[in-house]
Amino acid sequence: MSPNPSSNPTPNPSPAPPIWNAPPTARRGGLVFAIIGIVVAGLVGLLVVAYLASGLGVPTLLIGSLLALVPLALVLLAVRWVDRWEPEPRWALWFAFLWGAAVSVAIALVVDLGLQLAMAFAEPGGTPDEALQAVVQAPIVEELAKGIGVLLIFAFSRSHFDGPVDGLVYAATVAAGFAFTENVLYFGAALAEGGAETLGATFVVRGLFSPFAHVLFTACTGLAIGIGARRGGGAGVIGWFLLGLLGAVLLHALWNGSLAFADDAIGLYFTVQVPIFIAAILLTVLLRRQEERVTRARLAEYGAAGWFSPAEVEMLATQAGRRQARAWARAQTPPRTAIMRRLIADATHLAFTRQRLLSGRSGPQAAVDEHALLQAVVADRAELLR
Known part of the structure; x- marks a missing residue:
């Protein structure tokens, strides 16, 4: 079942065991x-x-x-x-x-x-x-x-x-x-x-x-x-x-x-074009940080509903946690880096799908996507722990 956008996510009927104590259904639209x-x-x-x-x-x-x-x-x-x-x-x-x-x-x-x-x-x-x-x-x-x-x-x-x-x-x-x-x-x-x-x-x-x-x-x-x-x-x-x-x-x-x-093309380049480029870089960094905040907030909601452990939210929603997760996956025998990357990608897509649902203006496809992504996360976890 998909959640009501105004409420918390649907509780996980089988609360997920943590992948660690520190840190395949794919969407085919288009x-x-x-x-x-x-x-x-x-x-x-x-x-x-x-x-x-x-x-x-x-x-x-x-x-x-x-x-x-x-x-x-x-x-x-x-x-x-x-x-x-x-x-x-x-x-x-x-x-x-x-x-x-x-x-x-x-x-x-x-x-x-x-x-x-x-x-x-x-x-x-x-x-x-x-x-x-x-x-x-x-x-x-x-x-x-x-x-x-x-x-x-x-x-x-x-x-x-x-x-x-x-x-x-x-x-x-x-x-x-x-x-x-x-x-x-x-x-x-x-x-x-x-x-x-x-x-x-x-x-x-x-x-x-x-x-x-x-x-x-x-x-x-x-x-x-x-x-x-x-x-x-x-x-x-x-x-x-x-x-x-x-x-x-x-x-x-x-x-x-x-x-x-311009009479002085080089001077104009440094006084007009370079500041525009720097402003674009700053805007990009701010947007990236906003994405991280959205991911953390939405995954925390799924964590409260039993889909992730608190350590996993930290693992999936921070740069440091993701680096540690990939390092852990590489150290396994055999290495499970690809599976960990897929789990990180599916969890991130899940967070932004949840954000669309909370906007109150998403269509029914968002709820379908959420359900598919929750199943994908479960499958990723099972494969990672196998």
Whole structure:
């Protein structure tokens, strides 16, 4: 039975024995969507690769791709750190990355081509205003294309989208994919047009000075959708999406405008862009701490109902407890690290599902998820102690 959201969790009919005195039912919502989405995005990606190869040449494309892996690795390592507390499913992250790297890029390229053709018909011989493209066209088209990917993940995988941190993780992954393909294009074009010297300068600016630029922009959209999810989801998420999209577009336009119109680009970088980046880091840390507090509070309620011992709540809801738990699991014969990680993941998902139930605006699926996760925790425990 699922609990009444306004009351305590249903008592465990067989109170759980502690795993220690110190410190497989899986949710599959959205999996079919992700498989279809990954296949479609992969096919679009092949078209994007063919387009880039035809414009840059295969050798230049390969060099640009290798260099683009450097900022991509930096961004994905940061995303992994943010996602450590409540890891998102791999298939959802793969869809997010491929959407950014392929579908979002394809949308931007098609819109850009369409606008160029429209301008050519309207004003034969005219040339597009590069500053206008950078400050108006690129922010609107690119952020809309990326934001739709995050919105699709929310729509088809609601049970894995619990709040702002989840939105940040998905948005950052979409942005990482988009930035990777865009960097391939910029690095390849720099090498083809100006040689190694131009390529080096472009790599420093895009790969080292601003690898997180697209992440910062699209994070606005992801955070807003996450807030909408935390407040109960439903049609109201569209309003949050539009609000976040507006923030993403404005921040993107500010960033591009500072590069396009500034007399002292380096000075503006340190006075405007670096403070924005630092503020984003602080916000991320605060959101991570909020997740830890929610996990501890909700698991304590399940502990009072007999689903966890007090030591297990401490083990599952703190960083130190989790480190000790993984160390204990590694020391067993045979090692049980994978099982312990699954127990930690299921317990964390359970805490956030409980949080959705307490909001009073969750649908019936949240109660189903809670029941499945309680059974998963019991199964994880039995396997761990076997």
